[in-house]
Amino acid sequence: MGSCAYPVKNVRDLTTVEAYACLKGVVFVEEMGFGEVIVEGDSITAIKKLQSPENDRSLIGVIISKIKEKTRRFRSIEFRYIPRGPNEVAHAVAAWRRGCNSSTFWMEETPSEDLQGTQRLEELGEENDPRILSEEY
Numbered sequence: 001m002g003s004c005a006y007p008v009k010n011v012r013d014l015t016t017v018e019a020y021a022c023l024k025g026v027v028f029v030e031e032m033g034f035g036e037v038i039v040e041g042d043s044i045t046a047i048k049k050l051q052s053p054e055n056d057r058s059l060i061g062v063i064i065s066k067i068k069e070k071t072r073r074f075r076s077i078e079f080r081y082i083p084r085g086p087n088e089v090a091h092a093v094a095a096w097r098r099g100c101n102s103s104t105f106w107m108e109e110t111p112s113e114d115l116q117g118t119q120r121l122e123e124l125g126e127e128n129d130p131r132i133l134s135e136e137y
Helices: 014-032 043-050 061-071 085-097 111-115
Strands: 002-005 037-041 076-081 104-107 132-134
Touching: 014 037, 014 043, 014 061, 037 043, 043 061, 043 076
Parallel strands: 037 076, 037 132
Antiparallel strands: 002 104
8 A cells, every 4th residue: 555645735626636645756756666545535537537548638637648558558447436434544634735835655554653643544445455546745
């Protein structure tokens, strides 16, 4: 399992932030050499656009196209929508990283020790499936 948190600046639209987080996550798992990946996110708009075979002409179309281009490099990649409630792990990381100017990476562990004061991440996330990457930005 791998997780990453990246700073996102000068973006005010939440859907754009979610799409950008997904792109950064796909780049992360590509660089780590994963061949089979499940990407989960709570932006139904971004997930539907990634699942669609159609070209996207919306505001986030360029980001969606970059992600789709990268999907060809995996044996399998699946994009899943999960409601915000079960996606508390990603939001806890986002709140913790808000205002930071550097990227943070975790491999084969969760950032629970780094998130003191939040509910334990192990209790919030799915079982430690090594193929799952939550959108953490």
